[in-house]
Amino acid sequence: MKQVNVAILGCGTVGTGVARLLLDNGDIIRDRIGCALHLKYVADIDMDRARGLDLAPGVMIPDAAAAIADPDVHIVVETIGGEGIAKKLIMGAIAGGKHVVTANKALLAKHGNAIIEAATARRVDLAYEASVGGCMPIIKAVRESLVGNRISGMTGILNGTCNYILSKITDEGVDFKTALAEAQAKGYAEADPTLDVGGYDAAHKLAILSALAFGMKINFDDVFIEGISRITPLDIEFAAQFGYRIKLLAIAKFDGESVEARVHPTMIPFDNLLSNVNSTLNAISIKADAVDEILLYGHGAGMMPTASAIVSDLADIARNLASDGAGRIPVMGFQADTIRSIPVMSMDDIVTNYYFRFDALDRPGVLAAISGILGKYAISLKSVHQKGRKANGSVPVVMLTHQAREADVSKALAEISVLDVMVGAPMLIRIEDQNGQD
Amino acid sequence: MKQVNVAILGCGTVGTGVARLLLDNGDIIRDRIGCALHLKYVADIDMDRARGLDLAPGVMIPDAAAAIADPDVHIVVETIGGEGIAKKLIMGAIAGGKHVVTANKALLAKHGNAIIEAATARRVDLAYEASVGGCMPIIKAVRESLVGNRISGMTGILNGTCNYILSKITDEGVDFKTALAEAQAKGYAEADPTLDVGGYDAAHKLAILSALAFGMKINFDDVFIEGISRITPLDIEFAAQFGYRIKLLAIAKFDGESVEARVHPTMIPFDNLLSNVNSTLNAISIKADAVDEILLYGHGAGMMPTASAIVSDLADIARNLASDGAGRIPVMGFQADTIRSIPVMSMDDIVTNYYFRFDALDRPGVLAAISGILGKYAISLKSVHQKGRKANGSVPVVMLTHQAREADVSKALAEISVLDVMVGAPMLIRIEDQNGQD
Numbered sequence: 098m099k100q101v102n103v104a105i106l107g108c109g110t111v112g113t114g115v116a117r118l119l120l121d122n123g124d125i126i127r128d129r130i131g132c133a134l135h136l137k138y139v140a141d142i143d144m145d146r147a148r149g150l151d152l153a154p155g156v157m158i159p160d161a162a163a164a165i166a167d168p169d170v171h172i173v174v175e176t177i178g179g180e181g182i183a184k185k186l187i188m189g190a191i192a193g194g195k196h197v198v199t200a201n202k203a204l205l206a207k208h209g210n211a212i213i214e215a216a217t218a219r220r221v222d223l224a225y226e227a228s229v230g231g232c233m234p235i236i237k238a239v240r241e242s243l244v245g246n247r248i249s250g251m252t253g254i255l256n257g258t259c260n261y262i263l264s265k266i267t268d269e270g271v272d273f274k275t276a277l278a279e280a281q282a283k284g285y286a287e288a289d290p291t292l293d294v295g296g297y298d299a300a301h302k303l304a305i306l307s308a309l310a311f312g313m314k315i316n317f318d319d320v321f322i323e324g325i326s327r328i329t330p331l332d333i334e335f336a337a338q339f340g341y342r343i344k345l346l347a348i349a350k351f352d353g354e355s356v357e358a359r360v361h362p363t364m365i366p367f368d369n370l371l372s373n374v375n376s377t378l379n380a381i382s383i384k385a386d387a388v389d390e391i392l393l394y395g396h397g398a399g400m401m402p403t404a405s406a407i408v409s410d411l412a413d414i415a416r417n418l419a420s421d422g423a424g425r426i427p428v429m430g431f432q433a434d435t436i437r438s439i440p441v442m443s444m445d446d447i448v449t450n451y452y453f454r455f456d457a458l459d460r461p462g463v464l465a466a467i468s469g470i471l472g473k474y475a476i477s478l479k480s481v482h483q484k485g486r487k488a489n490g491s492v493p494v495v496m497l498t499h500q501a502r503e504a505d506v507s508k509a510l511a512e513i514s515v516l517d518v519m520v521g522a523p524m525l526i527r528i529e530d531q532n533g534q535d
Numbered sequence: 536m537k538q539v540n541v542a543i544l545g546c547g548t549v550g551t552g553v554a555r556l557l558l559d560n561g562d563i564i565r566d567r568i569g570c571a572l573h574l575k576y577v578a579d580i581d582m583d584r585a586r587g588l589d590l591a592p593g594v595m596i597p598d599a600a601a602a603i604a605d606p607d608v609h610i611v612v613e614t615i616g617g618e619g620i621a622k623k624l625i626m627g628a629i630a631g632g633k634h635v636v637t638a639n640k641a642l643l644a645k646h647g648n649a650i651i652e653a654a655t656a657r658r659v660d661l662a663y664e665a666s667v668g669g670c671m672p673i674i675k676a677v678r679e680s681l682v683g684n685r686i687s688g689m690t691g692i693l694n695g696t697c698n699y700i701l702s703k704i705t706d707e708g709v710d711f712k713t714a715l716a717e718a719q720a721k722g723y724a725e726a727d728p729t730l731d732v733g734g735y736d737a738a739h740k741l742a743i744l745s746a747l748a749f750g751m752k753i754n755f756d757d758v759f760i761e762g763i764s765r766i767t768p769l770d771i772e773f774a775a776q777f778g779y780r781i782k783l784l785a786i787a788k789f790d791g792e793s794v795e796a797r798v799h800p801t802m803i804p805f806d807n808l809l810s811n812v813n814s815t816l817n818a819i820s821i822k823a824d825a826v827d828e829i830l831l832y833g834h835g836a837g838m839m840p841t842a843s844a845i846v847s848d849l850a851d852i853a854r855n856l857a858s859d860g861a862g863r864i865p866v867m868g869f870q871a872d873t874i875r876s877i878p879v880m881s882m883d884d885i886v887t888n889y890y891f892r893f894d895a896l897d898r899p900g901v902l903a904a905i906s907g908i909l910g911k912y913a914i915s916l917k918s919v920h921q922k923g924r925k926a927n928g929s930v931p932v933v934m935l936t937h938q939a940r941e942a943d944v945s946k947a948l949a950e951i952s953v954l955d956v957m958v959g960a961p962m963l964i965r966i967e968d969q970n971g972q973d
Contacts, residue, residue, distance in 0.1 A: 131865070
């Protein structure tokens, strides 16, 4: 095989990046894989979007369906995004026997099982390295490098927007709104930032990774999701006093029977490498029996890092084409007939350590009332901190707990929140601290 | 293909680990790759070494050659080590058409070009993920994940023994000898520690990685190597004052024409993730045009982490066997006919920032004499620190330089070292600081 023909659907940031990388680094790619990745089509309704690219005549076309229908096209790259037209085109490409590469995590998280089933049945490759962690080779690491391991957990910073905002609040003491506005001004956050700051994007990625790591069907609906919009500079300051930094973590754990899958702001100790991953960067730590732990770090988004991951998928598929190896690696890392529906644990059953912050009126008996309720639900405290500074007559009361069950914590906080002395809703931040979990 | 037959040659720590992983995790490996990795032989002259393994009768054999000669064996795993018998057996296996997996970095660094040539000619796979960075998937990342990138540099902590010793000196202020003795007591260093503390092991790995990243022949002879035995607690203390930690780094850079390849103790800033990689752990940062930077972290040695990397190689080869894809990825990541002999820059031509420590008698004119010689060689100083404390009548004079050429630095230090007022040889530590290189 001298040449593999590629069609890119969608000429936005990522599609443009892929086209640019194929054009600029085509020589070294060919030297490595032994055949050319030839850019046959870039399809976009808005033909002007290819302006920055030096495309040969006829490469830019307005009709994605025409690119899919061309029998010379081997691989279709979907960089349109969203769950409508993107899904339709991917399913059409698979039906037509094309191999597919996508970075579309929302689509895979919500409709991945059906798409994977179609690709497996049609014996075409479906590759998605760019869907999680940008250029970090996390899909390859889990599917290939850890093939001999039983994976027990993953802890990742998987959303650059949130990490930028939290880093900003940490470094400059600004509030969430100011940090978000700055992220938007720099192009790190969308005009409607909900998908990112609400934790949904990280949850999409976690659903994909959990399936891949544990051999389960993709289950996005059961991922617990909590965003970062309630995090204040005060919480970050308290966290630092206890030796923690606050990150939006995507956490998955597997005990052999059920899976924990949750995305929420989390306190992690300074000596955890993840606590030193700042700005828009991503990182993920994977725990597994043979390796103990590996960690990957890199840009989780951006034009060229994402393009790099897509080109690595293209190269893998091109190599499969050269050796008649389509389906060489099953889409989700496990042979299709071994993939199970592993139950995701209810958030109620999670056991972890907690940080609470209560804004209470500075009156006698407040601490007794709060700790009485916590005691009733068997939540035992590791430490209590009352900060002298008052604001509007209230003082922050901060508590760190020993291990407690989420259901108990929810009930206790509901009771505490309706105490007369409480000003505003209680703040709860979960703690991941391997050294301090007791 | 229902079953791929594996023969392990050498039942030391790593060989035992591979056997154990194939036996303990055989079920999940089969679920992932769709065929069994069957342990057909473990060969070792000392048959007692398999005591801890629950092997079926006939698996343990004394004769490695017999395992290679068995036509049913698909893949040979070499875990003997060294450059004598290991090389002979690998060449024999290749000649017999067996695929080969090895963790033997010394062998690959010194004889890799010939072995690779033989494997390429015979169209068998030669895999070596475990040879660099233990379970970190660095070979796969460079060969596959970064396929679309031009790689410009790599900076790695690639020797766990050195990292343990330097971490120990840093954390506890003990001297090199004490830290080494502790490493030996814990089994992290050999009785003869030269290969590790002398920097040679890291240099073996760097030679392999440079070839892989830049598309060049393996060239171990031209790697500059300096070990850690001269590092003192005092240097580590000064480094911390300037915001640096000292690590044994393996550094490779490529400007498109020539390559820098060097292993030496290096000062790196606290905010560099590598400075937070401690104890026996390894990490490597790779710079490339599309991804900017990725970093991998994990155990660089040890029974099961190394076994994990070897099993990932076995799985890759098993997948190739299923699809007639041997040689699917060229051994060194580039098609054989595109690999060049890229010159390695002489150490004299390296330009970087330096830390000097001179132990000088506390007499007038000392600073003038030292800085006069540095000025003569156009080495300009960023800062000078004279520490009050005297030991044996001498005071440490510490200097940080702006960018300077190694050849100039060598000449200047040679002149300074013979000044009457000097007590002992000057200390030189190179600095890698992207923010501070001027």
